[in-house]
Amino acid sequence: MLQTTGNGDVIRVIASIYGIQTASKMLPLIAETKDFKISGYVAKPEVNRANRSYMTILLNHRYVKSYPVMKAIQAGFHTLLPIGKFPVTVLMIDVHPHLVDVNVHPSKLEVRLSKEQELQQLVTDAIKDVFAEETLIPRASEGTVRKQVSRDKSEQVPLAFDEETRLDESKSDRSEKKSGPDANPDYSEFASGREEPRSGESVRKETGKADTKKDVPFEEREERQATHVYEEGLPRQRERVPKLYPIGQHHGTYILAENESGLYLIDQHAAQERILYEYFREKVDDPPKTQQDLLVPLTIELTNQEHDVFIQHKNEIERMGMSVELFGQRSYLIRSVPVWFPDGDEEAILYEWLEQLKEGKRLSAGVIREEAAILMACKAAIKANRHLRSDEMERLLDDLRSCEDPFTCPHGRPVIIHYSTHDIERMFKRVM
Incomplete structure (x- = not known):
């Protein structure tokens, strides 16, 4: 009840x-x-x-x-x-x-x-x-x-x-x-209490330990921050992620960073995927020209059903920026494609369009461009088990802070997780 x-x-x-x-x-x-x-x-x-x-x-x-x-x-x-x-x-x-x-x-x-x-x-x-x-x-x-x-x-x-x-x-x-207790963890601030974490400086004083970053205080480090946004694209946005200072890497996959609020874990692949996604999204939304000719035209062969769908919707496919012409009974040549197409995916995209048209769906340039930006970002982003230098980690974190939505990758996975100083001290039973 x-x-x-x-x-x-x-x-x-x-x-x-x-x-x-x-x-x-x-x-x-x-x-x-x-x-x-x-x-x-x-x-x-x-x-x-x-x-x-x-x-x-x-x-x-x-x-x-x-x-x-x-x-x-x-x-x-x-x-x-x-x-x-x-x-x-x-x-x-x-x-x-x-x-x-x-x-x-x-x-x-x-x-x-x-x-x-x-x-x-x-x-x-x-x-x-x-x-x-x-x-x-x-x-x-x-x-x-x-x-x-x-x-x-x-x-x-x-x-x-x-x-x-x-x-x-x-x-x-x-x-x-069936998926088990780890399938959808809840990072609830409510469960851990609302006590304010102590600053990094006060923790160092109490433990008697010096800061591992050459004893440079957070305030001094803040003055040294640089703007590493892509020179061509990504304008500086209102920063929704605090300034983070990298202190290491875990398994060449997660960046460990800190500031006065505690410890942060950053998935380096998801972080750069988000950066590149927003960069490519702007590029495909405003291409300098609509089409580019392929150096070597691609030859594809369609089934009878795909051939019928193509003949019926040929004008719609051409309006999307793809130039395809007959090259035999059921063979076709792809001669030009939109400039924002991911390299090497021209054939797969045409087959996907034909499948959508076969199901009675309309082709949407906005949806296709969005999918293209996500695909290009995923392919270009750094992968796991890639060890980064300190300056590379700093640049990645600064670029992430410039993103419009820096908290998830384009597929919705989290990019950053925060451990407050209070959370860490509770784990080690320093506070009860």
Whole structure:
């Protein structure tokens, strides 16, 4: 049975349903246009679930299911969530009843909205605006060290009003049990308390140890920081990651860095993947010219079905910037491609386009360019087991601080994890 205080405080209701840990990670959201007003809470990306059941939508104070709105919510979390993970949100939408069609589903759960695209854009932009003001570095709490399951013990199951949702949730629970306790760790600041960590200088005084960075204080190091952003691209953004000072590497994969707030672990591949993704994204969005000729045209052979699809959609493929001409009965020559195509992937992309067209989907230049930027960043980023010099680590960290969203790679994996000085001292039982 669900029990709440009944005072109308939404965040307290969220705590009663999902637990205090999850509620402490929720961020308020509010936005409106002439036709729509939205409010509610969205959880930080580190709090996520294995299905869509935790995206709660209340339309004019009534629980509904709207897949376009869910799609807009996920778009607001773009590149912030791992593949196969979904956000925890409570979204309340106020709209004039004339803009709502409730006669879509027998149980009145699903609705159809007029001006749906306007609402989708409002939801996506509002979520992005919320995260643009936040530092989304997960904190490695005591729960992480003990390898506890991320879900709070006091958390109740999501409210399920139809059989489909209940079946979805039961499947999710089974999959989470199979994946083990490490599948989705929760880096909850709430679990480790809110005591402020001591500065690096005070720790050195108490332990009698000198700083390993040649006794240079943090304040002096701050004055030495350089701007290592790519000369051609990446403009300096408002820095959402604090200045970090590398002190070493773990297995040639993770950079260890420190500042007055504690210790940071940085996944070097994910970090450079994020840097390159934002760099390539700007390049493919504004290419100097639309097409480039291939030095040696590529020859491909299509099946009968692919050939029919190509003939039917030839003009659409050419509008996307790819020049293909017949070279036999079912053979074709790719002569030119958009300048932002990843090298060596021209043939694979054409086959993917034909598959999408075969399924009745439309080709979107924006989606294709986004996928191209992600693919190029992943291929070009430094890999694991690559040992970096001190200056290389410093440059990587400074470039990361200049990113628009420096907290996750384009696939949604975390880039940085923070151990506060207090967290570390608790692990070593220096404080209880």
